[in-house]
Amino acid sequence: MRFFKNIITLLSVFSMIFLTGTTMAQAKAKAKPLKIGSILAVTGPASFLGDPELKTLKMYIAEINAKGGINGHKIEFVHYDTKGKAKEAKNFVNRLIKKDKVDIIIGGTTSGNSLAVIDLVQRAKVPFISLAGSIKIVEPVKKWVFKTPHTDKMAAEKIFTDMKKRGIKKVALITGNGGFDKSGRAQCLAMAPKYGIKIVADEQYDNADTDMTTQLTKIRATDAQAILNFGFGKAPAIVAKNIKQLGIKLPVYESHGVASKKFIELAGAAANGIRLPAAALIVADQLPANDPQKKVLLAYKKKFEAKYGPVSTFGGHAYDALFITVDAVKRAGSIDRAKIRDEIEKTHGFVGTGGIFNMSPTDHLGLNLSAFKMIEIQNGNWKLLY
Amino acid sequence: MDQLLQFLISGLTVGSIYALVALGFSIIYNASDVVNFAQGEFVMIGAMSAIFMLKAGLSYPVAAFLSIALTAAVGLALEKFAIEPAKNATVVTTIIITIGASIFLRGAALLIWGKEIYGLPPFTSNNPIRIGNATILPQNLWVMLGTAVAVLAVKYFFDRTRMGKAILACSFNKKAAYLVGINVKRMLLVSYGLSAALGAAAGLLVTPITFMSYGSGVMLGLKGFCAAILGGMGNSMGAVLGGLLLGIIETVGAGFISSGYKDAIAFFVILIVLFVKPSGILGKEEAERV
Numbered sequence: 001m002r003f004f005k006n007i008i009t010l011l012s013v014f015s016m017i018f019l020t021g022t023t024m025a026q027a028k029a030k031a032k033p034l035k036i037g038s039i040l041a042v043t044g045p046a047s048f049l050g051d052p053e054l055k056t057l058k059m060y061i062a063e064i065n066a067k068g069g070i071n072g073h074k075i076e077f078v079h080y081d082t083k084g085k086a087k088e089a090k091n092f093v094n095r096l097i098k099k100d101k102v103d104i105i106i107g108g109t110t111s112g113n114s115l116a117v118i119d120l121v122q123r124a125k126v127p128f129i130s131l132a133g134s135i136k137i138v139e140p141v142k143k144w145v146f147k148t149p150h151t152d153k154m155a156a157e158k159i160f161t162d163m164k165k166r167g168i169k170k171v172a173l174i175t176g177n178g179g180f181d182k183s184g185r186a187q188c189l190a191m192a193p194k195y196g197i198k199i200v201a202d203e204q205y206d207n208a209d210t211d212m213t214t215q216l217t218k219i220r221a222t223d224a225q226a227i228l229n230f231g232f233g234k235a236p237a238i239v240a241k242n243i244k245q246l247g248i249k250l251p252v253y254e255s256h257g258v259a260s261k262k263f264i265e266l267a268g269a270a271a272n273g274i275r276l277p278a279a280a281l282i283v284a285d286q287l288p289a290n291d292p293q294k295k296v297l298l299a300y301k302k303k304f305e306a307k308y309g310p311v312s313t314f315g316g317h318a319y320d321a322l323f324i325t326v327d328a329v330k331r332a333g334s335i336d337r338a339k340i341r342d343e344i345e346k347t348h349g350f351v352g353t354g355g356i357f358n359m360s361p362t363d364h365l366g367l368n369l370s371a372f373k374m375i376e377i378q379n380g381n382w383k384l385l386y
Numbered sequence: 387m388d389q390l391l392q393f394l395i396s397g398l399t400v401g402s403i404y405a406l407v408a409l410g411f412s413i414i415y416n417a418s419d420v421v422n423f424a425q426g427e428f429v430m431i432g433a434m435s436a437i438f439m440l441k442a443g444l445s446y447p448v449a450a451f452l453s454i455a456l457t458a459a460v461g462l463a464l465e466k467f468a469i470e471p472a473k474n475a476t477v478v479t480t481i482i483i484t485i486g487a488s489i490f491l492r493g494a495a496l497l498i499w500g501k502e503i504y505g506l507p508p509f510t511s512n513n514p515i516r517i518g519n520a521t522i523l524p525q526n527l528w529v530m531l532g533t534a535v536a537v538l539a540v541k542y543f544f545d546r547t548r549m550g551k552a553i554l555a556c557s558f559n560k561k562a563a564y565l566v567g568i569n570v571k572r573m574l575l576v577s578y579g580l581s582a583a584l585g586a587a588a589g590l591l592v593t594p595i596t597f598m599s600y601g602s603g604v605m606l607g608l609k610g611f612c613a614a615i616l617g618g619m620g621n622s623m624g625a626v627l628g629g630l631l632l633g634i635i636e637t638v639g640a641g642f643i644s645s646g647y648k649d650a651i652a653f654f655v656i657l658i659v660l661f662v663k664p665s666g667i668l669g670k671e672e673a674e675r676v
Contacts, residue, residue, distance in 0.1 A: 045601075047501050048501060051501075177646075203645045204644075204645045204646040204648075205645060205648075206648065206649060208602075208604075208605035210400055210403055210592070210595060210596035211396055211399055211400045211595070211596075211637075213392060213395075213396040213399070213521075213637075214392070214393055214396045214397075214636075214637040214640045214641045214645065215640060215645045217389050217392040217393065217396070217641065218389070218641060218645075221388075221389055233503065234503045234596075234597040234599070237505075237597065238595075238596070238597070244514075245514045245521050245522075245523055246392070246514075246521055247514070247521060262502065262503060265505070266503060266504075266505050266597055268505075268512075
């Protein structure tokens with residue numbers, strides 16, 4: 001026991017020396033560092049979102065620092081893993097604000113985590129760029145809160161736009177029981193009337209379920225002209241397979257939640273013909289050469305894949321948040337929280353991975369429907385429709 | 387009517403998966419009155435190791451055999467290093483140890499195989515078979531066949547073989563079993579190994595339908611546990627009956643009442659059954675030892 005105690009004391013002494021060493025070194029640098037804090041769900045159920053987000057942030061911050069920082073301000077990055085838990089998110093944001101005294105916070109991987117910390121950042125007057133989907137994060141507009149990912153509302157609208165084009169008027173909805181699914185379901189139900197679409201079935205499943213033929217049998221008995229499945233993870237792949245098993249020939253739509261190669265791999269041949277809205281990243285090489293996003297997307301993809309393997313749209317949200325911040329700091333010419341906030345709000349024509357951002361005092365997301373591409377799965381691959 | 391047929395077939399499909407997992411609980415329960423909450427993890431380890439052996443280029447039968455053997459080894463190790471050292475622990479303590487083991491195994495699987503979801507190719511064709519207006523996948527039939535074979539094997543093992551009877555004897559009275567010359571320690575070890583092997587086989591059978599990731603064992607284990615409780619813990623026929631019933635209650639409930647309340651309906655029925663007959667449908671009424 002004593003041996004271990006000694007080691008621990010020794011270690012803490014070393015780490016203190018190391019820490020004071022680094023802070024002293026930083027004090028010597030010319031400009032004060034820009035402190036970016038982040039809370040991401042790197043482990044836990046939302047890890048597939050948080051993991052690429054953290055990797056993206058780390059990779060680009062290292063690159064920016066290697067190039068001398070932003071206007072001479074090196075970036076100091078403080079990260080905490082929320083494991084997807086709202087309570088942890090709150091604790092860590094408190095720590096980021098009070099103890100680490102960060103200038104801006106990027107993160108809140110899930111909608112639950114992001115919504116949980118809005119009050120804290122609003123009160124402390126710290127700019128916060130969320131990486132989560134829910135529209136509630138920026139609607140109504142909160143002074144200090146921004147976000148970069150597309151919303152479920154946009155996904156629903158994009159799908160209904162496409163359905164309208166094909167003359168589909170009656171839709172069967174099938175969704176899971178997770179937060180993403182439930183929020184998506186609510187948006188679908190709310191948006192459908194706007195596009196003259198009637199929801200004729202509203203079925204639900206548990207995300208851990210192994211079979212959805214029951215729900216789909218009920219859908220088969222309705223007069224629906226298309227099936228819309230709003231979900232992510234393995235469940236939509238099971239839905240796709242079950243649709244094929246039951247011999248249902250209706251057009252099938254999925255949400256942006258399945259915009260990963262994993263879905264095609266799991267659903268196999270059953271994935272063919274399914275349409276979904278997704279960020280341009282997954283079809284970057286199919287974009288026309290004059291598309292302003294193409295260069296950004298291919299550069300991000302190449303860089304990420306060289307270091308970590310297959311790219312996902314989720315890491316792209318972190319890329320957008322980081323470079324919106326970088327641009328804002330450049331324009332502000334200062335690392336004052338209020339000035340950074342003002343400049344983020346003035347973001348105009350920023351070409352990111354998620355789309356072209358035009359923020360304003362009434363729009364803290366700044367993306368429109370064109371940021372989503374309509375994609376069809378053909379022969380086990382993504383095909384950009386428009 | 388068409389709908390009802392499909393609901394029943396879907397129910398049997400889901401139910402046979404639950405039944406197969408539920409069977410795994412009965413062996414360890416019969417040996418030591420312990421509910422092994424790591425049973426779902428055995429299912430997951432069996433499936434995940436087979437998936438990665440296939441990826442490494444092994445043939446399907448070889449990968450299946452090796453993954454069952456590997457999972458059995460994990461089961462043996464669990465008994466040897468976690469259960470046996472706590473030999474004087476009460477049943478409740480041992481159950482808590484198995485919960486700890488399940489968390490450990492899940493974490494280890496996360497580190498080894500990552501967070502991704504994987505599938506296995508079906509054993510035979512993937513074309514649905516038509517029965518009237520309802521359809522069923524060939525793999526579902528494999529699951530049902532697997533369940534039937536497993537239940538008969540388990541029943542035969544406990545009713546007809548010396549070792550099965552010896553394991554049962556250990557659960558009734560460890561000391562008496564020891565006195566008549568049964569190696570109690572070894573019986574317990576065997577029961578964990580067999581249970582893990584059965585779990586792995588279940589994992590192989592269900593993965594082409596359900597997919598698998600490091601965390602999938604939790605829900606499968608939980609549903610299997612519910613099925614086992616419903617049918618009567620420790621009774622292999624009960625496990626099958628409980629599994630099939632649970633599956634049918636879920637699908638018929640989802641089909642005719644509401645898919646949003648599917649699990650609630652199932653749990654409600656389980657509660658009612660346990661209220662009327664606490665030992666489960668086929669469970670033995672047991673006098674509480676005071």
